[in-house]
Amino acid sequence: MPVEEITAAAAGSWTLGDATVHRMGFGSMRITPHPDPGRAIGVLRRAVALGVNHIDTAAFYVSPGGTLNVGTGPARYATELIRAALAPYPQDLVIATKVGFAYDPAGGLREDASPAGLRAQVEENLRRLGRDHLDVVNLRIVKRPGRDRVAGSFGALAALREAGLIRHLGLSNVRLDHLDEAQAIAPVVCVQNTYALDNRGDQDALLRECGARQVAYVPFFTLAGKRRESGAVTEHADAVRAVARSHGATPQQVRLAWALHQGPHVLAIPGTGDPAHLVENVAAGALRLTDTDLAALG
Ligand SMILES: NC(=O)c1ccc[n+]([C@@H]2O[C@H](COP(=O)([O-])OP(=O)(O)OC[C@H]3O[C@@H](n4cnc5c(N)ncnc54)[C@H](OP(=O)(O)O)[C@@H]3O)[C@@H](O)[C@H]2O)c1
Known part of the structure; x- marks a missing residue:
């Protein structure tokens, strides 16, 4: 099948709270740097046309000035680009956002997980996305070992969930003890942590535990690995290149497929502002790695 005809459904599905999403999703952090908003809008629409129904975002994904702090010209908010591209939203689309940080043009990006700050961030997301x-x-x-309890902040979000502003809650950049703490307060549908083939850190046990608890594990920087905000890894290990060659795939597709093979509860959210990369990434959901491939990849 031509690569541009492979849809996100090829990756299989997972039930996130009360919604079923394809395991190949889309991260929107990379759509803001390009000066032409039309390009981002095109990528988002193409993603949905390719069956993507899980989009990750944040109100502080804004260029210039937000997380990536690159680009020129007027501010472009990922949340507003999503609204421009996709509203009225498809029924099956799940938009996941994150709070705990606030961005404003005067003060820049700052951590704020106070109950009032979290409420303001939720309201900003609602406003920019145009949702109720x-x-x-x-x-x-x-993470600040010894003084990074989540109960106060998570409790504040649980109250906003009770009030109907939020349907489901998740955690990001957390350890197992944070998941325990949060689950004692309210249901947790996903954990979003950094994890990649060449940057597994201490995540394997948490990933497995999420699976045992039916909590989705959503890795970020799957393509970027330790390069993080700097962008995709370009120097690939021999094993990655060999597996890619044997499947007629790219090394980036192998990285995504490897992540999806770590468990049925793993949801990929590769980020791109490039239409060709989008097609390539979605097609990675159709890549079936063998046990030999997985052993070679380590
Ligand atoms: N919870 C958190 O703290 C957190 C932190 C960071 C990110 N996130 C979320 O996770 C998502 C994924 O992270 P990410 O976007 O930073 O990193 P990523 O998905 O690991 O990699 C994105 C980078 O790879 C490039 N790329 C994408 N597809 C490619 C392909 N097929 N071939 C070559 N290069 C490719 C992109 O550039 P092009 O645009 O040129 O394709 C971009 O530089 C984000 O978009 C965001 O939604 C969450």
């Missing part, structure tokens, strides 16, 4: 509720809200924390 948010499908999934992840509490994104900064």
Whole structure:
């Protein structure tokens, strides 16, 4: 099948709260740097046309000035680009956002997980996305061993969920003890942590535990690995190149397929502002790695 005809459905599905999403999703952090909003809008519409129904975002994905702090010209908010591209939203589309940080043009990006700050961030997401509720809200924390409890902030979000502003809650950049703490307060549908073939860190046990608890594990920087905000890895290990060659795939597709093979509850959210990369990434959901491939990839 031609690569541009492969849809996100090829990756299989997972039930996130009360919504079924394709396991190949889309991360919107990379759509803001390009100065032409039409390009981002085109990528988002193409993603949905290719069956993507899980889009990750944040109100602080804004260029210039937000997380990536690149680009020129007027501010382009990922949330507003999503609205421009996709509203009225398809029924099956799940938009996951994250809070715990606030951005404003005067003060820049700052951590704020206070109850009032979280409420303001939820309201900003609602306003910019043009919605009356948010499908999934992840509490994104900064880990500070010994003083990084999530109960206060997660409890504040649970109250907003009870009030109907949020449908489902998740966590980001967390350990297992954070998941335990949050689950004692309210249901958690996903954990979004950094994880990649060459940057597994200490995540394998948490990933497995999420699976045992039926919590989705959503890796970010799957393509970027340790390069993080700097962009995709370009120097690939021999094993990655060999597996890619044997499947007629690209190394980036192998990285995504490897992540999806770590469990049925793993949801990929590769980020791109490039239409050709989008098609390539979605097609990675159709790549079936063998046990030999997985052993070679380590
Ligand atoms: N919870 C958190 O703290 C957190 C932190 C960071 C990100 N996130 C979320 O996770 C998503 C994924 O992270 P990410 O976007 O930073 O990193 P990523 O998906 O690992 O990699 C994105 C980078 O790879 C490039 N790329 C994408 N597809 C490619 C392909 N097929 N071939 C070559 N290069 C390719 C992109 O550039 P092009 O645009 O040129 O394709 C971009 O530079 C984000 O979009 C965001 O929604 C969450």
